[in-house]
Every structure is written in C-alpha cells, then in structure tokens.
Amino acid sequence: MSEYKYGDRTYKLTNGNYDVELPNEIKQPETVFKYYGKTDYSIDAIIKNYLFCSHPYHLNDSIDSSSLLWDFTNLPKAVFEKFYTQYGFDKVMVIDYEKEKAHGFVTIKQKFFEMASKNAGVISLTTNSLQTLMWAHYSTESGFMIELDWKEIKNNLKGLNPKLNNYAFFPIQYVDKLETIDFFGNGFNSPDIPYLYSTAVKRKDWSYEDEWRLMTYTMDYGVPNSIRGPFQDIPSHHDRKVFYPKDAIKSIVLGKHFFNGSNLKKVIDDKTYQLKKGSDLDFVDFLEQNYNDRIYFCGEYQNGTEFKRSAEKVHFKKVNTDTIQMIRENKVYV
Template identity: 30%
Template sequence: MKDIETFECNGFTYSKDYADSSTKVEIEHGKESPTHLFKFYGMSKYSVDALKNGYLYASHPLELNDILDSSYFLFNVSKPLDYSYYEKLFGPAYSDKLKLYEFYLQDIKNDCHSYIFELWQILTNKFGVVSMTSKEDNALMWPHYTMESGFQLKFDTSNLENSIKASLEDTEEYLGLFPINYTKILKPIDISQFRQMFIPLFYSTTIKSAQWEYEEEWRFLISKNNMGVPHSKSGLSHLSDYDTPVENRYAYYDNSLVEEITVGRNFFKPRHFEQKRIGTKTVHLRPKNESNWLYEDQKAFMEYVSENLSDKFYVSGVKYELDENGILYLIRTKERMNVEQIGGGLYELTRTDEVIKLL
C-alpha cells in the first residue's frame, strides 16, 4: 500500500504522507501567503469577549454561513464500502452482529449515507475552522459581517500563526493555514478512493463556491478532542447537541498582536452614544444605557480599546477622489483617532488627520 496519497482539484493538490503519524495534510495551491490577515466582527458580547481575551473561534461546519461549506454532502461513494468499515465504526453500538450486517446492506443501497454522516460527526468533533480574509478594503465584508457597525482586527499573518501554534496543548494540533479553493462547480469527493479520511476532510473544509470569492478567505485549521457538534444549529435536525465547553473551540493568541482595530462607519450611532462636539476635531462620547441592548458590550469595548489599543484605533470613513478625467468617485478610508477615557463613562475621541485611502 502506498505511503502517499494525492488528490487534485481546481489547481490545488492535496497530499497525505502516511509515514507521518500526524493528521496533517499538505495543500499545494500556488498562492502567496498574505502579509496580513483581517477579522471582521459584528458587535456582540461574544466578539468583545474574543477581543479582550485574545482568541479566535474555531467554528464547527454547522456554524458556518454556507450550508455546503465543510458539509457531509461533500462526501460520497462511487462503490459500496467494505463491511469492515461498518464493523469498525458501528460495531461497539451493535451487540447483535446480524443486525449490524442488515444495517450495512440497507445503507449501501443508500450510498452509505448513514456511514458518511456518522463519520463526519466524529471527525468534526475534533476539527475547527478559523475564517479570516486577506483583503482589508473589502466593501462587501463590512455590511455582510458587521452591518457597518462592528469592528475589524488587523494581524501580521506570521506572528498570528506562531502565536496560535504556541497556545495549543500537547494533545491539540495545528493543521495549517490555507486559502479557500473557489470553484464554479462544487463537487463531492469520493471517499471510497482513499485509504483514510484525511484528504476528504481537508478538501471539504477548503472548497467553496466561486460566488464567495470576494471574501478572499484564508483559514486556520486546528484539531482538539471534544470540540462539540451543535446539531441544534442545523435546520430540522432531530439530533441533540454534543455539548462540550465552548472554550474547546477557542484558538488563543497574544492579544498584543492586534496591529490595528477599525470600527465601522456607523459604530458611533447617536441612538447608542451620547455625543458632544468639542471644536472641529474632538467629540465626547458616552454609551447610552437606556433602550440600548448593546450598552454593556459597547461599554466593555470602549474600556478595553482606550486602555489597550488607544494608539491603534481607526474609524471607517468615505472620501471623494478624482479619476484621470477629473470625475468624482467614492472610496472608503479609515482615519486613526486618539481615544481616551476621561471619567464617568465618558470618552474623548480626537481626529489625527492620519487618513488611509482604501483603494
């Protein structure tokens, strides 16, 4: 039996060396690793907690916003699997081997669907996906993921990767950083062609429809025992969640690695913040408590930023530019602003005129 398996799809080559006892799969893709990666967050207690405590959430496939992303539907078979696979996977649950064999005969008529689903559950309980983007000035990411009211973090890719690796325990595994393989036609992978599920699993977690290509997504993949399977997040599921501590899906990093934090254009809404202009460059802000369900989150966010990221704080903006024919067009910008807590829950935000054009 060969030690190395390979699979090619859409310019990506997936390979697994079985002489290596780890679960890692190498993916050759020809794309240069970005110098920086960005994470977009909507405003919530969960995103503020992640910011304060320095972690990225490694999602289960059922928590991703595309039902086909990393889905068990991406696995199929071109021929019935051998009965030995069922004995290994389902044997402990069947005291009556005749019933197990009857189950096997029924399932292979259904393209091994029950086997595939059960195996997928087991694998994804030990697998997490951290989604990032390599594109800072992504006009669609701001409205889609933050409604222009959340925030964006900027990281040096190499530093973040090394920090995530260093945070993992001996029983946990860093599986790599990979770009998404965007494809016009989403095809399932034939698991009957592979010795084990390594390549099919990595394929399923890095393949997406080309309709998502605007995201320019890169993913950190990590593995831990008992990360959980949230069946209740899947439509019409009759299965109970496999609950584990939510922290099992945290990928920690040194939060001093945040190079910049940028809030959306609509972050400081008057309905959420009291505002008082002080001259032309300064405004005093205080999160509103009344009729504001985000009050505690905004309060915690402003406290953390003013204490830890005051010199790395940016606010999104808009600017006119002229093209070569002297015609106006719009671009997004961000301006660094000094933020300082001045007492009584009041913050002073001061413009620096350090404007970055996001062309």
Template identity: 45%
Template sequence: MSTRNQKFVYKDFTYKLENGKHVVESKIARPEIFNKYYYLNTYSVDALMNSYLYASHPWEFNDSIDCSSLLWDFSNITKEIYYKFYEHYGFTRDPNFDLEEHYEKDKNQGYSSIKGDFWFFATNTTGLISLASSPINILMWSHYSSENGFLVQLDREKLIQNIFLENADLNNYCLRPIQYVKELDMIDVFGYDFNTPDVPFLYISNVKRIEWEYEQEWRLSIYKRNMGVPMSKIYIDTPDLPNKENRKIFYSKEAISSITLGKDVFSPLSCSKISDGLILEIKENVKDVPMLSFVNYIYENFNDRLYMCGEIEKSNKLLRSVEKISFEKLDLNTFRVIRHNEGFHI
C-alpha cells in the same frame, strides 16, 4: 512506509497528508496579516476582550453546503471497510444493532448513513475559523459587521505561535486559502485508495462556490478532541452545542496588529451624546453589549493601533477610507476621538 495515496490534486490546488499534517498547496501567496470581521454583539466583544477565536462547526456556517458530507462519494466502499468503521466506533456493542441489515439498507440509500456518521466524528474534532485577506472589503463590512462592528487584524506568525502556546490541548492546525469553483465536484473517497480519510475531509472543508469569492477567505482549521456537534440540528430538545467552550482558540494580545472600528459604531444607539469636536459619551450597555467596557478595553490596549472606517471625497469621487485615530479619555464614560490624518482609501 505505506504506498497508498496521500494527496489529491483538484484543478490548481493540491490536498495532502504530510507527516501527519494537513497541507494545502496553491499558487495564492500567504498574507502576513489576516483580518477577522465582527458584528458588535456580546460574543464578539467577549472574543476580543478574552483574546480568542471561535472555531466553528460547519453547521454554524451561513453556507449550508460548506464542508458538506454530500461531497463524499462512498460508492466504492468495501463491505470490510464498512464493518470495520462501525466496529471501531462501538456501534456493534449495541445488541439491537444489526450490522448486516444496516449495511444492506445503507447501500441501497447511497451510504448516506455511514457518510453522516463519519462526518459527525470528523467534525467533532475539527473547528474552522474564517479569516479574510483584505481589511477594506466593502461587502465584508456590510455582510459581516453591518458597518457598526469592528475588524481585528492578526499577525500571521504571532498568531500561529500563540495558538500552540495558549492552547495545550491543540493537536494540530492547517492554514490555507479557500478554493473557489464554479461547480462543486464530489470526491471518490475509496476510489483513490487514500491512506486515511484525512485528504477527502480536507478537500470538502476547503471548496466553495465562486459566488463566495468576494470574501477572499483563508481558513484556519483547528484539531482538538471532543469540540462538540450542534445536536439540535439532529434531535429536538437537545443542547445546541455541547462542549462549545472547547471551540475557543486563545491567543495573546500581541498577535493583534490593529483594530478598525466600523463607520457606524458610534451612533445614538451606542452614545448618550455626540458633541462637536468628536466627543462621545458612551452608554454602559447596548442591547446586552458591554459598550463602555469594550471602548475602555480598546483604549487601554490598542489605542496606538486603532483605525476607523469612513468615506472620503477625492477628485469628485466618493471613496471608502480607513483612518488612524486614537481616544483621549476625558472622564469615566467620555472620550474624544483624535484623528491623525493617516490611512488609506479605495
């Protein structure tokens, strides 16, 4: 058994490689329900109707330093390890590739080349899914759904069971809370004598600046082969993300505990008519979004676990609310919204 290091303790989080699996230990309690906020667009409706979560590449995040290779300190890499990396990934099979010259040049540039190459290979087999612990986070509704999107609540245990049943090519996963910090510290990849590069990668994919703490994010890492890297970030006139379909992580509808609609999801943009008594005539399509199909799908599958955001006045205060509703289908594109006077507010 190897005696080399397989964990990294950073503040009050511990990052480990344990029995071949990525593990993050913290004092944060794991929620029973996770929340996925969506804008109302073609991609989100497709994800809901086809029961999948999209496992993003880090370059698709809105935080440019989330999971950044700049957090890796390669200054203690040995020449032997450097050579083994490029030999393992086949670079030396190119007769024009001079390994000695490449090493000396990269060493003088802070090993930026090997960091980028290693990060490329690591992120090609990793997908990251952002989930939230709160279903009524005002900033999340504003920033990630523009108030006219929707929220999918997922049962943790059913989701984890589902992803293995529904994705035969899944190698592994890791579910953990994001660690929020005031400053981002680099990790010495070779100074700690790590057993493999797994722990340093797990660390950089899990720390974010404290400005993002309002998200209360939990991150689900998915590990599969060849999920693709957005090559357009490197080269001009290349496909945006080859193998993008391979980043879809499927689950069964039973994993969804509820759906909450944004307070502005029904408006003159999405409805031909809104009548007294909360009767809605739904447009068939709204800016390429199959709106009528979306509403019908919710009606047919989640009408018993459906909620809607709104506002409520209580004790002379205006509060945000989530209220239980259901649809009554009146004809092909007309629905009545039934309010059940159940829910909660903040």
C-alpha cells in the same frame, strides 16, 4: 502519507500533520483580517485574544465543509459492516447495506462526518480589509474588524494552545462548480483528507471574501447537532478557542456605525460621545487602555464619481467616566 490533488492544490496528511500544498505564486499573507459583529461574544474574543474555532454547522454557507461533498458510492459492503459493528452502531440502530446504499449511505456518512468534525475547528480570515460586502455581511457596519499579524499567531499557536494537535493554513479554492470527492476510490483510510478538501473549496460566488482559512485540530471539540434540529449535541471537552498574543493585533477598525443609538446617550459634538453604561462603554475603555495607538475608524468618501472606503487613524481621549473624544490623526489608508 495520504494526499489528494484537486486543481492546483494538493491536500495532504503526513505523519498526522495536515497541509495544503499551494502553487509557488501563492504566498502566505503577512497580515489577515477578521470581521466581527458587535456582540458580547465578539468583544470577549478581543479582550481575551482568541479566535473561535467554528464547526461547519456554525458557518453561513450551508454546503461549506459539508459531507454532501463526500461520494460514498464505492463503499464496499465489508467496510460498511466493519465500521457498523466496530463503533457499536449495531447496538443502537439497524441499518441494511442495500437500503443505505440506495439513499447515498446518508446515515453512515453522517457518523464519519461527526468523527472528523468533532476534532476540527474552522477559523475564517481574509486578506481584504475594506470590502463593502464583508463589512455589510459580517459586521453590519456597526461592528469592527481586526488586523492580525499571521507570523505572530503562527509562532505562538502551540505555546498558547498546548492542547492543539496540529493545524493547516490555506486560501480557499474558489470553483465554478463544486465536485464531490470519492471517499473510497482514492485509498483513504480515514475521513481526514476528504474533510480537509471539503473545508477548502467554495463556489466562486464567495470569491469576494478572499478567504484564508485556519483549520485547528484537537480532541473532542464536540458537534453542535442541535443547530440543525432537535438532535443531541456531541459534548465538547475543549473550548473552541485558539489564543494568540496581544501584540498579534496590528489594528482595530471600528465600523462607520459603531457609535449609534444603542450605545450613545448623547452626541456632544462631531467626535465627542457620551456612552450609555454597558458592554460597549467597557469595550471602548478597554480599547483606550490597550490599543489606543492602533485604532481606526471606517468611512466612505467620494473620489470623482466613485464612492470608496477608507480607514482613518484615531485615538480616544477620556473626558470623564462615560464620555470620550475620538481624536483624528490625519492618517488614512484606503
């Protein structure tokens, strides 16, 4: 067993299984939420019931899950040379130990990072359903949010994803100051625990997200190096997707600007819309046929001197092939 305690959490690798040991007062949530911008990729994810397993290079916080959090100061020369030759880097590059040490072992660290990150996926979820900044940052108000039953997902992870080796599900540990993990001074014999740690800590600036993170592990998700610059990607042999059962979706909340000039041909009345042909119309048809009993519409209301968010339950009624009514059910959660 390999483990690392930081704050009130312990990051573990036991018999090839990853885990984050939490304080007793932190319980796994019954439901989690996922925000989406309205893109073809997002719509495809809902229609096919999967979550995209991001690489750190896909994330919006540049130091999230970053190897910058790995301290290689105590890397012994013998370990350096063994790694250098064992993986054949001596055949494609010349690296001097002392020069590499003076530069923070940046080249070798990158290779370790690629080894760890190519087999792992990051899925960002939240327990916060009506947070204004989340709606603004991740759905731009014109997207949508889904509520997911975590137990349904967990019970079907292995069955629906046979190539999934293991996973870890934990809340982000928000800290005042990010600290590095001593990669070689803690007796780690692989990058697994340092990588798990680096995926689980974020600055308190991000605490409004109330993020729970699902880490998935399989072989050869690949590394999208070209996101960083003119670098060669490490090819993927498995899609970065984790599938869940249809019934795991408990609700779908449409953003307050979901219907807008990009998808509307005509507003017939307050809640009757004629849509342009395209992916949005197809998506509305899909929702009407598959999730019409669990659709909500996001809005804001005034409560005294305050403005607050709400989600009003609605359902769609097809008028004709391109026109729908959004029927209010007079049920609101805030």
